[in-house]
Amino acid sequence: MRKLVMFAGLLLGLQSCNNPVKQEANARPEEALQLDTLRLALDWTPNVLHSGIFYAESQNWFREAGIHLIWDTPERDNYTKKPIFRLLEGEVDLAVGPSEHLFAFAADSAQVHAQAVASILQSDRSAFVAKKSSGINRPADISNATYLGYHTPLEEHILKAMIEYDGAEAKFGTETPDRLQVWDAFRKDSGEVAWVFLHWEAMQSELAEDSLNAFIPNEYGVPYGYSSVIMAPKNLDASQTKLIRRFLDICRKAYRESQDKPDVVLDAILDHIQHPNFVDHVFIRQAFADIRPHFGASRWGVMSDQKWSDYAQWLESRGLNDLKGHESTEFYSNEFLESK
Template sequence: MERLRFTLDYTPNANHSGVFAAIHHGWYKEAGIDLELQHRDFQHGGIAKLELGIADVAFTAMLVLGSYRKHDSFPIKAIATAMQNDLSTIAVLAKSGIERPAQLDGRSYASCQAGFKNPTVAALIRSDGGQGDLTFTYPEKISSWEALAEKEADSVWIYRNWQGVQAELAGVDLRHFTLGDYGAPYCYSLVMVANTDYIAKKASTLRAFLAATAKGYAWAAENPVKMAEILYEWVAEADKHLTFLKAAQAATSPHYISSKTGSWGHMEVEKVNAYLKWREAQGLETTTVEADALVTNELLG
């Protein structure tokens, strides 16, 4: 058995379902992988855990990957995407009167301390005709619709298929701005990443890990109700409501498998390059970055 330490980006949710399905069915063990699943501790992000040598593979946002590569020499690449579509949105209260990103000028955005997303939010406002004049706040409940409901911020970046479903079931009406609808071609919101040295040395281990993971996501795509029941065993106590989990899983399962390849995990180089060129045009990159430097599909089946 080959040990592989894998860390989540957030508390367990439907974006991670394929991993939980593979664990449940024993597919990692069948592949010879002794998986050590690490939950996010909110002191170290996934990429930081890679750099510290306490994790081998991590979930992170493509946006964070791009930002990290710009500021740090630690070489990392995305080796798979969890979902084929960007399910993240900038959310505001429906009753706020904010009908498009440009109207966020002079408003507040609930951020995390790392602040990787802040420049992108400001750039989105500018690309929609605004000035990008936004106040960044750092509430305790980051990336949560609750920050809006409790008036700690006017906007927040959430996953519509998870926090968005939570808000809907709680009777909180949100308006969602998807980056791609406003000239920002954000592609893969959640990707698996690894250090390039680890990729080179442990390619066969990673191939086995990704094959088992792909099997898990394919199963989750075909069995959303059963997947919700498995997910129940993993989520935080506050999320242990089957009505919510079934709704969230139903909103997520259709996005795991590529309609082009019929498989899980593959990233389209054209989409990644379009996003990177947008970042460069918005001044979020000081040098030209090509997709080949950030992503690889070589370990996927």
């Protein structure tokens, strides 16, 4: 989208964002001048959800395709700014986040400003969880519990709907630690319920023999959308569109290899990523095995019209979002995944 013109400034930016990739993985200054720079904001701290991106980077596939990829995570500012806001304000070219962020933040009465161009997962791997020791065995039991939230749109409404679907009145309280501290607060019993990824936080608990009960929204009356989509601006010129297509082609190849050569892929990632999240190789291998089937290798990235429509209709039926007069089809596109 933009040619890199000042490598020194770029390097400073990478350091300030605490990007954990080895320095040698980045393009050399003279080479970077010939590449198209693509800035990506991840949705969370580095984890196996992002494995296709990390693997492609470890194999230099982005660089070979003429892309100088710069990615960072919410750690850069302790998650004070959502990735979608960074996208809407032009700080990044792509961002990862849940589909409801597009409905909530990416439109006004005049136009839609951002869209999903691919889904990392084909099935949702997020769930509300409670420790088995808490006595919470179903959503109805959450009625009077304390939920540790992220201060994001819809999370309390989704939990409320699940409790009501299970036959109880939702009277839970909510506390909001810093977003990156929610899991630590949950583990320290600051609250009974949290919304987490099954492949990550829930797997940490499983390996620590601290069992959880998990409640997936889709199983309790909420036709939840996509927990992890790659988002881009709505208005793109021809060169930007081509660059995003190139990026997604590489991602698709990498995520497919995670199905065909899982050990090779994971070994490469573990050698490549220098971040505290990837120190425990036993945990990482378990987490990777858990999430890998949900990448949907043969259909990686492709989004379902029905899923977007059902989620939008559910939101409207509960008075949570009128989409500001826009159709749900305006918020996503599979066209970037088509070969041109």
